[in-house]
Amino acid sequence: MTWRAMALLAVGAVATVLLNACDRRPDAPRTGAGAEPSITVVIAEYSKDHTRPFWQALSEQYTKQSGVKVDLRVVDWNSIDQQVSTMVQNNRAPDVLNLNAFASYAKDGLLYAADEALSPKTRDDFLEAFVRGGEYRGKLHGFPILSSARAFFYNKDLFAKAGIAAPPKTWDDFTRAARKIQALGAGTIGYALPLGPEEAQAEWAVWMWNNGGDWKSGDAWAINSDRNVQTLRFLADLANRHKLTQVNPGKTNRTDGAFQLFKDGKVGMVMGFSPLAAQLDAEGKVSYGVAEMPTNVGQAVTLGVEDYLMAFRKPGNQQAVKGFLDLYYQPEHITRWISAEGFLPVTKSGLAQMASNPKLKPYLDALPNARLAPTTDPAWDRVKLDVQQTLGLAVQPGGNPKQVLDQLQKNALAAASGR
């Protein structure tokens, strides 16, 4: 028994040492004798049809022209945080990473700034709003990869049936419209409100901004401002007092929940974005219109979302990374991909090229009034998760909007001070 245990331990120890040794191998592109240089590129999967084919082709083209091998990994959104975190933990960070956050990586000193990883021509083509959305301490670290904007979707058939002439402009119009649609009966729902963990922060931000509130006041977090408490009470009342939403909006996700109901024609209004429009067009079941968000303060505001490309600072990889990024940012490449995925441009050349597409008009029109989440603040990376896990509780029966926002504010301050 003991010798067996000892043998097992011995083998285990040897294997552990070996595995550790593999783990600690230098992760710079291997430029040594015989080995070809290579970079690891991690891309989030925006769609099954377009993401991998595009990046595969781009990688092959890059290898052909530069000799640098590309280890391409297309990762689904559900597991990308986990996979990237594990890579960083094991000292095997990717060279190029696509994600919806960047500031924490910049804060940890893992990233090249734009002047190190992009040619000036590429850098100058970015739209200014997205440059600001990618800055950490005044320097661009999160390079915009694509953008999207939310818009207000309404079901034209249900609007006609309920006798509503035009999409609502104000919150009062909105509540009235929701009431009329809900009154149609037969399971119709006024507004599909997804405040479940998937994307609560996005839905919330749009309502918050359209009531004159914000995440921050100046540089300080202001999640529990009076305005915001009022907004969350409005949403809770919509669900529990007026009963104009689907059941349990705090426990409904966007993709499986709210969008599914709208696609099924059960819902009068929902906050969507261009990929939802593409799905609705493909199914052809619902006749829908796209409008500006209803607002309580005069000027409608929508949420813009910027996703990022980051270049990781590792010994000897700078030229390889720079070459790869410059290839992606060539107008014909970036614009071809963004168009295929149904998202919005982040470059001046892309905007000029895509402006003529009538399908994109409502979103491009909304873009000037779009606001971004405070992604440039590393604390946001925690605040976002906190909002996803708690905001829904406020709109459940018996939920307490003020208490939920107070706790979020407290946690945000703790995150800002570095825990």
Add this chain to the structure above:
Amino acid sequence: MGRRGPRRWQALLWLGPSLTLIAAVVVYPAIALVSASLSRYSITGVYQGSVGTRNYARLLEQQALPAVVANTAVWVTAVVAVTILISLALAQLLNERFPGRRLVRWALIVPWAASLIVTAKLFAWIYDYYFGILNRALISLHVIAEPIDWLGDDATVMGAMIAVGIFVSLPFTTYVLLAGLQAIPGEVYEAARVDGASGWRRYRSVTLPLLRPALLVATVLNVIYVFNSFPIVWTLNDRNPGFAHDTMITYMYKIAFKSALRDVGLAGALGVVNVLVILLAVVVYLSTVTWREAEA
């Protein structure tokens, strides 16, 4: 003695590949888990040094922990107990000869063969408030008057998850018990019948005691599987904010990647605790069972 030495090394040679495999997939991750639990990582995963046992102390401070532990106890106990009860009946049924038995035996494998995530997704749609067939069926049978949000209502989420947990545990458990039943020699039953034992008496005094080894295996393995089960709870609970319906396994994942904590070190500490809890549960179970056996 002199001959046993070299033989040992020969044995090691034969065992080598599997020992290496065990080292790679069991020993190494275990070491990595313990070392992670003693470390601090930034939100991006950058190692920031050792913190000793502080992660374990912080784990105890988490407000969600008591509810999560209670959920885990309910989840494991309910799934394993009900699975064993139903499997006993199913195994008995499949042990009888009846036309189409082979077909039923095959059909029982299906939930086992399907991927857990696919099964869980399927049940998420079955339970759905608006599109699910469960509500439609229950309403047309006049069991309920209004649809129920099975996965959104705090009162029903755990029950809905437990039902799926039982569904996917049945095949394995039934087959273990069926194998146990088939190992019971027919003479024992004959003797019981000669002694005039009734059917129920035969079951209690002959079948159950002789089934004990199979029951033991089925229970221990199920406790481990069900405790460690991730996909069912994760998928059916994905719409619910917070940690009110998480088990220790899904809570660990949320600590690491989905909550504001985003703390791999803290999640590692819970991972170590999870391993210890399951070890302890199995040891306690085995020792009470063998104790009762000695008494009997």
